[in-house]
Amino acid sequence: MAVCSLWMGLVGVERLICISHCLRCYVVRTRLQLQQLHLGVAASIMPGGRTAHSRFKIPLTIDDGAICTFTKQSGTSKLLQKASLIIWDEASMAKRQSIEALDNIMCDIMGRPGLPFGGKTIVFGGDFRQVLPVVCKGSRAQIVAASLRSSYLWESMCHLKLVRNMRAKSDPWFAEYLLRVGGGTEEVNSDGDVRLPDEVCVPYTGDDRDLDILIDDIDPSLNENMSNTSYITSRAILTTQND
Structure with a gap:
């Protein structure tokens, strides 16, 4: 069977x-x-x-x-x-x-x-x-x-x-937040969009250094590990666009 x-x-x-x-x-x-x-x-x-x-x-x-x-x-x-x-x-x-x-x-x-x-x-x-x-x-x-x-x-x-979020088990608030977003119960604005919490965002100012600021915030040890192949290949910043 x-x-x-x-x-x-x-x-x-x-x-x-x-x-x-x-x-x-x-x-x-x-x-x-x-x-x-x-x-x-x-x-x-x-x-x-x-x-x-x-x-x-x-x-x-x-x-x-x-x-x-x-x-x-x-x-x-x-x-x-x-x-x-x-x-x-x-x-x-x-x-x-x-x-x-x-x-x-x-x-x-x-x-x-x-x-x-x-x-x-x-x-x-x-x-x-x-x-x-x-x-x-x-x-x-x-x-x-x-x-x-x-x-x-x-x-x-x-x-x-x-159902148990193992990746975020030390952050139950974030785990619940993901469930609300995925389940469609998180509060949305007038355009129907969900506003991300400030603590998970890197501010965008329009300055030329915005990309460097993002990289430093996500991976502060990058400069010290530039020659470490395994370190570099195990990390990435995903984007929704191919810019």
Whole structure:
């Protein structure tokens, strides 16, 4: 019988740590496992990780009823048949059609059309409070319709919620603040925007040194570690734009 579960982890619950422990369990038992992630950046974090589009040959443009672009005689098919566990993290960002495409092909190659994913054990991870599937100029209803929650597979999944924020356990106020923002209960202004607390912001003045001030505030030890490769490669400042 298929074991299809969804780990819904809030920001900071260290879902990847849970996934790593799960993988170690399977490695100890010398069983083949596959780990897939929806994003290339996330895939690079996990040993042996691949993006779902790369591993499952999911079409970039996908509609209802689509299937993955590999055959039953391919190496990918043989690998999936042998795997005892498949993990797909950040599944909340994937369009439901991508996950349904995997279901269609797994039922075919496993020869068990009556079971989700052909009876293969699959663990999905994600957080619907974060980034949802991208629908070009889509309305709220269209985005919801494109998400995994609107899939026929949703009811066949065992839903497990990871609720304790391990990353911010020493700062319960911030953990609660993130929950309010993600849950849509934080107070907003007249434009519908959430105002960030002053203590988590670096003031912007329009001065040429604003970028240097930001870097110094985020990473005050940067100058002392410029020649330390491991230090540099383990830190980053993310931006929402490519400026």
